[in-house]
Amino acid sequence: MNDKKHVLLVDDEKSFLQSALTGLEVYADQFSIRTAKHGREALEIIESETIDLLVTDLNMPVMDGFELLAELSKRGRALPTIVMTAFGTPKIEGDLRRLYPYTYLEKPLDIDTLVRAILAEFEHPSEGYLRGISLTSFVQLIELEQKTCTLHAAAGEASGFLYFKSGKLVGARYGWLQGEAAALEIFSWCEPRIELTRLERSTGPKINNAVNFFIFEAMRLKDEALRTQVDSNGDTLIPEHSNPAEQPLKGGTMNLGKLKEAFEEFKKEAGDGLIASDIWPRAGAQSILGHNSQASATALFNRLSEQIDKSLETSKFPPIANFFMLELTGNKIVVISYLGKDYLWGMLCDTVKIQIGLLLNVLLPTTSAKMTEAIKK
Numbered sequence: 001m002n003d004k005k006h007v008l009l010v011d012d013e014k015s016f017l018q019s020a021l022t023g024l025e026v027y028a029d030q031f032s033i034r035t036a037k038h039g040r041e042a043l044e045i046i047e048s049e050t051i052d053l054l055v056t057d058l059n060m061p062v063m064d065g066f067e068l069l070a071e072l073s074k075r076g077r078a079l080p081t082i083v084m085t086a087f088g089t090p091k092i093e094g095d096l097r098r099l100y101p102y103t104y105l106e107k108p109l110d111i112d113t114l115v116r117a118i119l120a121e122f123e124h125p126s127e128g129y130l131r132g133i134s135l136t137s138f139v140q141l142i143e144l145e146q147k148t149c150t151l152h153a154a155a156g157e158a159s160g161f162l163y164f165k166s167g168k169l170v171g172a173r174y175g176w177l178q179g180e181a182a183a184l185e186i187f188s189w190c191e192p193r194i195e196l197t198r199l200e201r202s203t204g205p206k207i208n209n210a211v212n213f214f215i216f217e218a219m220r221l222k223d224e225a226l227r228t229q230v231d232s233n234g235d236t237l238i239p240e241h242s243n244p245a246e247q248p249l250k251g252g253t254m255n256l257g258k259l260k261e262a263f264e265e266f267k268k269e270a271g272d273g274l275i276a277s278d279i280w281p282r283a284g285a286q287s288i289l290g291h292n293s294q295a296s297a298t299a300l301f302n303r304l305s306e307q308i309d310k311s312l313e314t315s316k317f318p319p320i321a322n323f324f325m326l327e328l329t330g331n332k333i334v335v336i337s338y339l340g341k342d343y344l345w346g347m348l349c350d351t352v353k354i355q356i357g358l359l360l361n362v363l364l365p366t367t368s369a370k371m372t373e374a375i376k377k
Contacts, residue, residue, distance in 0.1 A: 004029070004032065005030065005031040005032075005122055006034065006050050006052050007031050007033050007054075008035075008036060008045055008053070008054050008056075009035050009036070009056075010036045010039065010041075010054070010056040010057060010060070010068065011060070011084070012038055012057065014037075017035045020111060027115065027119075030122075031122070034049065037062075038064075039056075039062065039063030039064060039067050039068030040062050041062075042054070042063075042068055043071060046077065046079065052122075053080050053081075053122070054081045055114070055118070056068060056081065058085045058145055065083065065141075066141065066149070066196060070138070070196045071195075073138075073193050073194035074194065082104075082105060084105045085104060085105075085141070104144075135153055135187065135192050135194060136187070139151070139162065142164050143168070143169075143211055147167055148166055150163055150196070151163075151164065151194065151196060152194070152197045153186050154192055155191070158175075160172065160173060160174030161174075161197070169183065169207050170202055170207055171202025171203075171204050171206065172202075172204070172207060173204055175292070175348070176275070176332055177297065178203075179204045179206070180205070180207050180208075181296040181300065184214055184218060185294055185296050185297075187217075255374045258370070259374040260289060262367050262371050262374060263277075263279070263291075263367075263371070265370075266363060266367040267291055269363055270347075270354055272353045273359070274347060274348075274354070275292065275350055276290075276291060276293070276297070276347070277346065277348070278291075278293050278294065278345070278346055279346075280298050280346075285298050285302035297348075301336055301344070302344065304336075305338075305344055308324065320338060321338075322337060323336060323337040323338060323364065331352045332351070333348075333349050333351055334348055335349065339371050339372045339375055
């Protein structure tokens with residue numbers, strides 16, 4: 001190492017801090033050690049000094065390790081971090097080491113183990129350690145420490161809550177989504193800011209799946225959506241083609257420029273009354289254009305549309321002509337519009353902020369016609 005590094009060690013055990021300072025003196029030519037007794041003191045040091053690596057305990061007074069990591073995330077500080085903690089059970093230890101090797105140091109901790117971890121981070125900074133706390137790593141810590149708390153995650157304009165009781169994920173809320181649908185949506189966000197908030201009681205449906213289910217399911221959905229791009233407004237777009245205005249479409253091409261133009265006009269007219277919206281192909285149900293896109297909602301209403309269509313056909317009823325609407329609690333409605341046979345356009349609206357008559361009789365038919373024309377081009 002050519003440049004001397006700076007390590008911040010955070011722990012409320014004075015004896016451990018003193019032992020660490022004494023044991024690490026022989027490495028003074030490679031890195032310096034600063035200590036803090038709790039998270040608040042650590043934050044003051046991080047804001048005023050250069051710190052290259054954070055090594056922190058989780059259970060501390062004043063501000064614990066969870067709150068420290070959450071505050072660093074909130075402030076956008078991507079500081080490499082090693083967490084010291086007790087695993088609790090062999091199963092949790094095995095799960096964590098399988099998912100995040102070398103990130104966690106088990107307490108009680110000897111100085112030799114700490115030295116190896118610090119040197120390994122400086123020699124191989126891309127392998128294993130928390131480079132700024134991620135949502136996935138954070139919830140694993142909550143599970144590990146069996147913590148009861150409410151976690152607030154925010155990505156762009158999107159904001160959601162995950163509710164934990166004794167380390168178990170028991171509830172989630174994102175906009176009008178609750179329970180497992182909300183949890184899956186939140187876990188799919190890319191590098192959300194994290195904050196621990198005042199403990200709230202989850203009022204939605206109880207979550208039965210473990211945290212790992214949502215982690216891996218979100219990874220799977222991300223893999224499927226790798227071809228999807230997001231523009232500067234947070235709106236989802238299908239990937240570029242050789243001609244940016246035209247995209248491949250079964251039986252022809254899609255004029256993406258005209259489709260987006262119609263979509264933007266609708267957003268402007270709907271204003272704050274539009275909460276979320278997506279356009280997707282019925283085959284695959286991956287959003288190609290959206291505002292506050294919700295992958296789980298897209299999949300849900302794609303399946304619902306299929307079931308309604310089949311039920312109508314089986315019952316020998318006429319098919320849906322243009323759209324169907326669901327009235328939800330809290331002055332919310334969901335409208336699903338049929339854009340030809342192959343595409344659907346869904347939207348969640350607040351009826352306090354937009355007139356239903358204007359939406360259904362003016363905006364919806366006008367915009368649907370423009371979108372259908374763009375898709376069928």
